[in-house]
Amino acid sequence: HKDLLEISQLDPDEIAHIFETAARFAEVNQRPIKKVPILKGKSVVLFFAEASTRTKTSFDMAGKRLSADTFSLTKSGSSLQKGESLKDTALTLQAMNPDAIVIRHWDSGAARFLAERLDCSIINAGDGWHAHPTQALLDGFTLHQVWGSFAGKTVCILGDVAHSRVARSDVELLTMLGARVRICAPRTLLPAMVQTWPVEVFSDVAKACEGVDAVICLRLQLERQQAGLLPDLREYACTYGLSPRHLEKAKADVKIMHPGPMNRGLEIASELADCGASLVLDQVASGVAVRMTLLHLYLTRARISA
Numbered sequence: 001h002k003d004l005l006e007i008s009q010l011d012p013d014e015i016a017h018i019f020e021t022a023a024r025f026a027e028v029n030q031r032p033i034k035k036v037p038i039l040k041g042k043s044v045v046l047f048f049a050e051a052s053t054r055t056k057t058s059f060d061m062a063g064k065r066l067s068a069d070t071f072s073l074t075k076s077g078s079s080l081q082k083g084e085s086l087k088d089t090a091l092t093l094q095a096m097n098p099d100a101i102v103i104r105h106w107d108s109g110a111a112r113f114l115a116e117r118l119d120c121s122i123i124n125a126g127d128g129w130h131a132h133p134t135q136a137l138l139d140g141f142t143l144h145q146v147w148g149s150f151a152g153k154t155v156c157i158l159g160d161v162a163h164s165r166v167a168r169s170d171v172e173l174l175t176m177l178g179a180r181v182r183i184c185a186p187r188t189l190l191p192a193m194v195q196t197w198p199v200e201v202f203s204d205v206a207k208a209c210e211g212v213d214a215v216i217c218l219r220l221q222l223e224r225q226q227a228g229l230l231p232d233l234r235e236y237a238c239t240y241g242l243s244p245r246h247l248e249k250a251k252a253d254v255k256i257m258h259p260g261p262m263n264r265g266l267e268i269a270s271e272l273a274d275c276g277a278s279l280v281l282d283q284v285a286s287g288v289a290v291r292m293t294l295l296h297l298y299l300t301r302a303r304i305s306a
């Protein structure tokens with residue numbers, strides 16, 4: 001494929017290759033001099049119509065560490081603010097002949113819209129509620145670095161699944177790699193399609209965490225809640241915010257993850273976010289290595305071919 005729009009475009013062999021390459025880039029990222037000349041002369045546009053700290057910075061850092069030129073465009077600093085359409089914005093960017101556009105947009109399908117119209121590689125950095133494939137790859141890579149294999153592992157995804165593109169992409173990736181996946185959420189925050197997913201669905205957090213090897217907490221997406229359906233935040237924190245009591249029957253070496261940004265004390269107890277079992281900052285570090293890998297693969301078509 002020329003584009004990375006969702007996890008289903010990849011197969012387990014391609015994901016294994018991404019993890020192997022990312023492990024090598026993770027080592028490069030530990031060196032005093034981290035820059036390598038692999039993408040010298042290539043240009044990457046970071047088109048972020050929605051806010052981002054981790055994804056945007058790590059793609060920028062990834063591109064620069066590979067010696068590509070990166071150019072940032074955000075909603076507030078672009079002509080989207082003046083009402084320019086996504087199509088015209090895309091055609092304008094295309095006319096500058098970049099090698100890739102990394103796009104984050106509030107519309108599910110925005111990345112595909114660009115991919116179908118532009119010649120350069122499109123990498124989906126999160127589109128609406130649909131997909132966040134690079135987050136799933138970095139989550140999978142983080143766990144792979146700890147476990148080596150997903151066979152026999154159970155992962156619980158906890159929280160606002162309905163509005164979470166991370167949950168959708170994580171379910172696709174983790175099940176493809178052989179993990180069992182549980183979803184735990186209040187009924188109002190489960191997507192209608194959840195019955196068609198290859199997951200077990202829970203509403204009780206302690207039960208959902210029994211015997212699990214990892215819990216991925218999701219951000220309560222306050223900005224995407226439908227009018228009148230916003231849960232009572234104190235009740236949500238008490239019932240669905242991950243706390244040590246929920247993990248009493250989890251595996252002794254359970255790992256705790258969160259894609260960020262975290263609402264501490266709402267979907268995750270602060271002490272868990274900072275404890276030895278937390279992989280939250282490992283996920284961030286993995287993000288740079290995984291995004292270096294993806295830019296390398298998609299800009300040189302080294303292995304993932306059309």
Ligand code: CP
Nearest residue numbers: 052053054055259260
């Ligand atoms: N996980 C994630 O996508 O974080 P940002 O919104 O900060 O990029």
